[in-house]
Amino acid sequence: MSTSPLTSSIAAAPPARSTDTGTGAGRRGLPQGFSAWWQALPMSLVFLLFFLVPLALILMVSFWNYNEYELLPGFTLDNYASIFRGCSNTADWCVTLRTYWSTLKFGLLVWAITLALGFTVAYFLAFHVRSSTVQTLLFVLCTIPFWTSNVIRMISWVPLLGRNGLVNQTLQGLGLTSAPLDWLLFSDFSVVLAFVHLYTMFMIVPIFNSMMRIDRSLIEAASDSGASGWQTLWNVIVPLSKTGIIIGSIFVITIVMGDFVTIGVMGGQQIASVGKIIQVQTSYLQFPLAAANAVILLVVVMMMIWALTRLVDIRKEL
Template identity: 40%
Template sequence: MSDASKTHHTGLIGSQPKPVDGLQRAKIAHTEEGFPTAWLITPATIWLILFLVIPLISIIIFSFWENTPGGLIPAFSFEFYGEYFYTEGFFDPDADRFLLPSVFIRTLGSTIYFTLVTMFLCLIVGYPIAYFLAMQVQAFKWQLALFLLCMVPFWTSYLIRAVAWLPMLGRRGLINQALLGMGIVDKPVSFLFYSEFGYTMALVQIYVVLGIGPIFFSLAKIDKAILEAALDMGATPFQIFREIIGPMSLPGVAIGMIFIFVVIMGEFATAVVVYGGKTSTAGTVILNYYGIANYPFAAVNALMLMLAMVIGIVVILRIVDIRKEL
C-alpha cells in the first residue's frame, strides 16, 4: 500500500486509537522492567534450539556426507547437490534430456504449482466466508459460533476425512451412482478421485480454514465507523472494498496465505491418499530416499524444499508489509 493512500485513510479515520502518550509509555516500560520478560521466552527458546535449530544444523551437515555401501561417512561432499541439480544429457543438444531440469527440480516445481493453485482457490473460497463472518454477522456470539463451525473439520484427522471421500467420489461412490442412475453417463466417471481434480479439491477443503482464520480476524478489526463514514461521503460499496476493506484485510490474507503455503509445500500424505500416489511432491521424494536409507540425499531435498519455502514467504512478505499494516 502506498503512503498516499495511507494518508488518505488517516484522514477518513477519526476514531483510530490515539498514539500511546508519554504516561502510558512509561507504564508499559515499567511493567516490562518489573516483570522478568526474558524468562518468558526461555522455555520456547530452549525448545526451539533442541528440536528445531540442532536438527536443522544436523540436516545441513548430513547433506554433505557420503552414502557408501558400508553406511554413512562424514565428509564434505557436494555429490548429492550435483545429483539434485544435474541430469545426464542436460548440456548435450542431441540427448532427449537437453536442457530438461532434473526430476527433483521438476518435482519441486509441480509441488509449487499445486501449492499456488490451492492458495488461489483457498483465497477465492475463504475470503467471502471470512467477509460474511466479520461483516454480515452482527452478533459476536454468532460470529464466534460460526467460526468454530469452520473448525469442525479439524476435530477429526483429515486422513479419516480423506478416506471418507472414497464412498462419495469413487467409482462406486454416491456421485457416480447418481450420474448412472439419472442416465447422464453410462459408465462410472473416474476423474473425481485419484485425480488432479480430486487432489486440488481435497487440498482446498483441508486447508481453506487456515486462510479463513487470519482474514476473519483482520476484517473483524476494521472499525465499522470508517465504513459508515465512507458511505456518508458517497463511496460505492466497490470503492469501500477497494479503498478500505481490501487494503486493511491484506495482512490477514498474507498470514493466511503463508500458513497455507508452508503446509502444502510440505504435503505428502494427501497425494498418497487422495491422488493415489500418482504424483510426486517434494515431501514424497524425501520419504523415498529416506526409505532407501540415503539420508544425505534426503537432507539435500529437504533443504531445497526449505529454501523454496523461505523464498516463497519472503515474496509474500514483499507484497504485503505485515508489520506496517498491523
C-alpha cells in the first residue's frame, strides 16, 4: 500500500522534545529537594544563631573556672560539684534541692490553677458564647492585662494586699479579722497569685484554639446518645482539647520555672528560686556557676516537657 509524502515526512521526523522542563532546580541540574532546603535555610540560620549557639556557649562556660576578676577557660566539674555539695545527706536537703523544690512547687501550683481557670474560660467562650462578635470582644478583654508591663501588674497588688491595703481594711471593716493578715503579701500566696494573674492567658489561648476546632456534631451525638453534660465534657471535649492543654501547660511551666522577677517582687526578696540564684550569681560575676545552674534547670525543664509531650503527639495534632 502506497503512502503519501505527508505521511512519510511525519514518520521520518525526529521525536519532539518534551515541553515539561521540570522544576527550576531540575533545569539547573540540582537535586529535586534542594529548593525545600533553600527555603528552610533562613529559619534554620535564625534557630542556629539565636538558640543553639547561645545554649552551646552556656554549656561551654559552665565547665570553665573563675576568680574574682576573670573567667578561666578550661574544663572543670567544680561548678556542678559546688552546686550539689552537701546533697548526699538524705536526712536534710541541701540548699540546691530545697531551692529546686520551691521552684517546682510554684510551677505545679500555678499550672494547676491556670489550667482550671484557663479551661473554664475557654470552655465558656467556645461553647456558651454563640456570637462571634461577643467571642472576640470577650477574648480581647482577657488580653487587656497584657497591655501593661509585668512589673506594673505585679506592683498593682501591693496596695491591695499590704497591711494597710484595701483587702485588709475591708476585712477588718467587716469584722472578719481583728488584725491585718501578713500572709497576703510577700509570701507564697502573693507569688502564686501574681503568677496566675500574669500567665493564665497562656493557658486560655491554646485551649480555646483546640476547642474551636471540635466538630459540634460530636457533642450533639453524645447528647443524643444520652450522655450527661459532665460525661460529654470528660469523654469528648477534654480528649479533643488535649493538644491545647499540653501546649498551655508547656508555656506556663517553662515560664514559671525560669521566672525570678515575680518571685523577687511578690516574695519580698525572701523566697528562693533557681532563677533568683542565677540572677544573684551573675550579679557577682560568677558566670560559670550561673551557667551550670542554668544547664541543670534546662535539663529539669526539658524532662518535664518530654513527659508532657508523651501524653499527646503535638506535631500530629496541630
